[in-house]
Amino acid sequence: MSDGIQSQEPQAPAAELDPAQLLYLRQKLESEQNLLLGIVGGIGAAIAGAAVWAGVTVVTGYQIGFMAIGIGFLVGFAIRALGKGVTNPFGVVGAVLSLLGCALGNLMAVTAMVAAEQEVPFLSVLSQLDPAIIQELMVAFFSPMDVVFYGIALYYGYKLAFRQITRAELEHMLSGGAPAAC
Numbered sequence: 001m002s003d004g005i006q007s008q009e010p011q012a013p014a015a016e017l018d019p020a021q022l023l024y025l026r027q028k029l030e031s032e033q034n035l036l037l038g039i040v041g042g043i044g045a046a047i048a049g050a051a052v053w054a055g056v057t058v059v060t061g062y063q064i065g066f067m068a069i070g071i072g073f074l075v076g077f078a079i080r081a082l083g084k085g086v087t088n089p090f091g092v093v094g095a096v097l098s099l100l101g102c103a104l105g106n107l108m109a110v111t112a113m114v115a116a117e118q119e120v121p122f123l124s125v126l127s128q129l130d131p132a133i134i135q136e137l138m139v140a141f142f143s144p145m146d147v148v149f150y151g152i153a154l155y156y157g158y159k160l161a162f163r164q165i166t167r168a169e170l171e172h173m174l175s176g177g178a179p180a181a182c
Helices: 019-031 035-060 067-083 088-118 122-127 131-140 144-159 167-174
Strands: none
Touching: 019 167, 035 067, 035 088, 067 088, 067 144, 088 122, 088 131, 088 144
16 A cells, blocks of 8 residues: 555556656545544544444343444444545554444443443443543453454454545546546
8 A cells, every 4th residue: 555545446557657647646635635534434433333332232231342343344434434545644543443432332331231230321320430430340341352353443443444446546537537436
């Protein structure tokens, strides 16, 4: 990804594009990026994914670790769709927000289980959380498998945060047209 372009279709060798064309494409794609919008979308996706994780936990009665992978996908896609990024900061933000979404999902799931067990409203339990209690809950409910699922979520949050450019879009851009939405 040294030129900031990922392809969904097999690309012809880079030798077909001269350095001036690659520079033009890179500058054009970078000018369309919006990191702030990507971050906002990623935060929203992380929160939505965490809420779904908590909901699934309440419904099933089990804390399902692979929900973390879904958060990684959700965050990565949101950042890609809204941020249109082709540079490394988008991937880093995707990974970080995926990790935070996973931790929030874990915390919300545990909080939901406690609320259900105590037969009190979820928001009541949530409002009583402080950093010490959060740390205690996260340590108590941590599983070594969480590291695996969190790692996969980080990977997909990073990888999917980058805009995907097809060969057809590259050719269209080189012919002077605007890139299609990804």
